[in-house]
Amino acid sequence: MMRTLARPVVAPEDMAELMTAVAEPEAAVADPPLHVPTAGGALLAGLLLIVSPGNPTEPEKR
Amino acid sequence: MTTGGAIDRTSRADAVAALAGHLVGALGEGVPTRLADFLDSCADGVAGLWAVRLVGADAFAPHLLAGRPLEGRDAAVVSDAFEAFPPVQQPVTHQQCVLAHRDQATAELLVRLTDGRCAPPGTVEVWENREASAHLGTSPVDALLGPAEQWARWSVAVAQLSPLALPGLDGPVFEAVAGAPLALARGTTRAVLRRDYATAARLVRWVALLADRVPLDAALLVEHLRLHAGADARLLLDLAIAERVLAAEPVSSRPALPAPTPPVPSAPTAVVHDVASRAMAWLHAHHELGAFTDTATADLDDPNSVYKPLCEVALASAFVLREGVAGAAQLRHARELLDFSWEQMRRGDLLYERQLRHALLTDPVETYASFARSGYRHAALERVAAHSSAADAVNEVVPNRRLAVANAHRVVGIPRDDDWDALTAATWLGREPEPWVIDWYTGYCATHTVFHLTDWGARPEGLPAGTARYLDAWLPVWIDVWTEARQWDLVGELLLVGACLPEPRIEAAEWAPFAAAQHEDGLVPRDGEPVSDDPRTRFLDHQHTAVVATAAGTLALSRLLAG
Numbered sequence: 001m002m003r004t005l006a007r008p009v010v011a012p013e014d015m016a017e018l019m020t021a022v023a024e025p026e027a028a029v030a031d032p033p034l035h036v037p038t039a040g041g042a043l044l045a046g047l048l049l050i051v052s053p054g055n056p057t058e059p060e061k062r
Numbered sequence: 063m064t065t066g067g068a069i070d071r072t073s074r075a076d077a078v079a080a081l082a083g084h085l086v087g088a089l090g091e092g093v094p095t096r097l098a099d100f101l102d103s104c105a106d107g108v109a110g111l112w113a114v115r116l117v118g119a120d121a122f123a124p125h126l127l128a129g130r131p132l133e134g135r136d137a138a139v140v141s142d143a144f145e146a147f148p149p150v151q152q153p154v155t156h157q158q159c160v161l162a163h164r165d166q167a168t169a170e171l172l173v174r175l176t177d178g179r180c181a182p183p184g185t186v187e188v189w190e191n192r193e194a195s196a197h198l199g200t201s202p203v204d205a206l207l208g209p210a211e212q213w214a215r216w217s218v219a220v221a222q223l224s225p226l227a228l229p230g231l232d233g234p235v236f237e238a239v240a241g242a243p244l245a246l247a248r249g250t251t252r253a254v255l256r257r258d259y260a261t262a263a264r265l266v267r268w269v270a271l272l273a274d275r276v277p278l279d280a281a282l283l284v285e286h287l288r289l290h291a292g293a294d295a296r297l298l299l300d301l302a303i304a305e306r307v308l309a310a311e312p313v314s315s316r317p318a319l320p321a322p323t324p325p326v327p328s329a330p331t332a333v334v335h336d337v338a339s340r341a342m343a344w345l346h347a348h349h350e351l352g353a354f355t356d357t358a359t360a361d362l363d364d365p366n367s368v369y370k371p372l373c374e375v376a377l378a379s380a381f382v383l384r385e386g387v388a389g390a391a392q393l394r395h396a397r398e399l400l401d402f403s404w405e406q407m408r409r410g411d412l413l414y415e416r417q418l419r420h421a422l423l424t425d426p427v428e429t430y431a432s433f434a435r436s437g438y439r440h441a442a443l444e445r446v447a448a449h450s451s452a453a454d455a456v457n458e459v460v461p462n463r464r465l466a467v468a469n470a471h472r473v474v475g476i477p478r479d480d481d482w483d484a485l486t487a488a489t490w491l492g493r494e495p496e497p498w499v500i501d502w503y504t505g506y507c508a509t510h511t512v513f514h515l516t517d518w519g520a521r522p523e524g525l526p527a528g529t530a531r532y533l534d535a536w537l538p539v540w541i542d543v544w545t546e547a548r549q550w551d552l553v554g555e556l557l558l559v560g561a562c563l564p565e566p567r568i569e570a571a572e573w574a575p576f577a578a579a580q581h582e583d584g585l586v587p588r589d590g591e592p593v594s595d596d597p598r599t600r601f602l603d604h605q606h607t608a609v610v611a612t613a614a615g616t617l618a619l620s621r622l623l624a625g
Contacts, residue, residue: 010108010146011068018147021116022164023157026218027258032547033501 082295088124144182210242217249224264338615344584410440465514548590554610
């Protein structure tokens with residue numbers, strides 16, 4: 001196919017779209033790593049300020 | 063198709079994707095670059111020219127990085143694109159300025175690659191044109207990027223200028239970015255942690271170009287993004303360019319972090335004091351909700367339900383008494399909460415029985431440290447703990463928790479021969495990994511490593527110099543990311559870390575959102591989820607964050623007052 005170098009007619013909104021596209025902002029909604037509920041028990045226990053996670057405890061109070 | 067003068071959105075997207083894929087092929091697979099062929103292949107030629115305008119200087123990436131010749135027909139395509147979509151003659155808005163800088167880069171390369179035979183019409187010399195933003199009293203580049211100290215905003219603008227991250231495109235933009243490697247590294251880390259991979263890929267091009275000075279492992283970063291990139295053609299083009307740049311000038315190891323330059327603490331004392339005193343008042347007002355409902359013994363069914371919160375309240379209270387900067391009401395609250403917690407522990411007997419029965423447990427001594435520090439002693443417990451320590455009766459715990467055990471023994475005064483350097487080196491923080499590999503849980507591990515090494519901020523010198531430098535570089539990023547996510551509990555811990563540093567980081571901009579999240583009654587929500595109206599649920603859900611807020615505000619106030 002032969003290419004035609006004739007200047008096309010562009011609409012003002014095309015320039016506006018170009019302007020927007022070159023200065024694309026960062027993603028509006030961040031998706032940072034968060035607590036994963038499915039791993040809840042183990043993770044929550046692990047962030048204790050003081051108490052060690054996963055320590056063995058007696059099955060019943062005596 | 064172009065209809066009624068405007069290009070169809072789908073045609074634009076298709077053309078950009080096709081062009082990006084075309085360029086990726088030319089960079090990686092040796093496919094000849096033919097911009098003219100690309101344009102001929104477009105169903106909508108205007109959309110094709112629009113795509114050429116959008117990728118800008120990246121259209122020349124195969125010529126610069128893979129040695130492909132630029133043919134006359136292809137150069138003409140770029141000129142045509144500029145004719146169709148003319149440059150802005152007087153850039154004023156941010157978008158116009160971004161386009162003007164990108165246009166100048168495209169123009170420079172077109173002239174260079176055609177030995178001056180071809181130049182796009184109408185481009186503005188923004189790099190030299192001081193009048194472009196003279197009204198701002200600064201250079202066009204400085205006006206566009208803003209100060210590098212505001213690295214989050216700055217890096218977004220740098221990402222928008224990613225087509226300028228090509229070898230040989232020296233100029234004021236390159237100089238500005240090259241002069242702020244830490245800001246670039248922080249912005250890139252932030253984008254990766256936000257999982258904004260499009261922005262991250264644009265920034266990683268700059269990282270690759272400046273790989274000898276940006277304190278990130280550029281190759282690892284590129285691979286990380288490639289693993290997560292998906293099939294977005296423009297993103298893949300950014301990564302392909304970054305890989306080519308790195309291959310041209312490989313860097314063998316991650317550049318060292320720059321010398322710490324922590325900002326002068328700027329948070330008002332009233333703010334940090336208010337956060338701490340109101341959080342402690344809230345803990346005090348509701349502490350009865352945290353009492354054992356029956357007679358607790360050494361064998362706790364669920365140590366996390368009551369025992370742990372009591373330990374944490376004791377810790378926050380001990381903090382207030384230790385620092386001695388609180389007002390009379392807060393001091394009274396602290397003393398009363400310690401009394402309450404100590405009584406719940408049956409004046410230490412519960413801890414003693416628990417340690418005696420379960421010699422390898424570490425929590426009795428860890429809990430006891432807060433009481434012992436505040437003058438609540440239990441001789442029998444100390445004897446049992448000393449015996450356990452002498453026998454090295456410590457169960458296996460994750461590395462940062464091993465530091466907790468060492469610090470608790472240090473506070474209580476029980477001898478141990480802990481190798482602090484080795485213990486530190488085993489932690490996530492001690493290994494000083496790439497700052498973007500952190501996750502929510504590891505964030506807590508990192509904060510606690512600092513807490514134990516510094517004895518909760520009492521011994522800032524306990525933090526190894528390398529760790530302090532690492533935190534100086536990356537703590538601002540982590541605070542930013544989890545503040546945006548409204549993870550107030552973790553943010554509070556990170557603010558506490560800042561106050562623990564040898565050169566404390568207590569930034570007004572970082573404290574303001576945390577303080578704003580605090581409720582009228584002093585409750586500090588653990589996150590951005592709705593807060594229950596049920597008093598007991600409220601207390602149990604947010605008690606930990608109140609403890610963190612009390613500790614962080616108290617230590618920050620103490621460090622601020624100490625100058």
